[in-house]
Amino acid sequence: MENYSQEELDAAIQLISSTIINCEKMQTKFLEGTSQHSLLKNRIRALQIAKALIAKDSSIDLYTQLDIEKSLQPILSIIHKTKKAQMKYKEDTVQYKRMSPMISAMCISKAFIEAAIKKQHNK
Known part of the structure; x- marks a missing residue:
């Protein structure tokens, strides 16, 4: 998308890749069928x-169009939870700043998913 620099997109891809790896590691700690396992799978x-x-x-x-549409909710959840956690800290703290790249990457993800959904609906 034109709204983002290549540097922003590359940073988002790197953070998303890292988050996928971390989620996959965490997923093995939960039994299949549990809510935690399902949440991580989604x-x-x-x-x-x-x-x-x-x-x-x-x-x-x-991925199907339905898969793309269903992917929006987990991304919105990550944004919401990260912003909520970030609000516990002052803007100039390390903890606050540490969460900013995740919020940025998820907002970029949200924009790309919404654009893909809109593109499909306009066909």
Whole structure:
């Protein structure tokens, strides 16, 4: 998308990739069928879709339009939870600043997912 510099997109892709790895590691700690396992499964899928859209990767063809539409909610959840956690700290603290890249990457993800949904609906 034109609103973002290549540097911002690259940073988002890197952070999303790292988050996917961390979620996959955490997922093994929960039994399949538990709410935590399902949450992580949905989050991983949403992050993979966002990464493919941002990177303009051909792997996006592996996902249906419904998959793309369903990926929006986990991304919105990450934004909400991270902003809520960030509000506990003052703007000049390390803890506050540490969460800013995640919020930025998820907002970029949200924009790309919404654009993909809109594009499909306009066909």
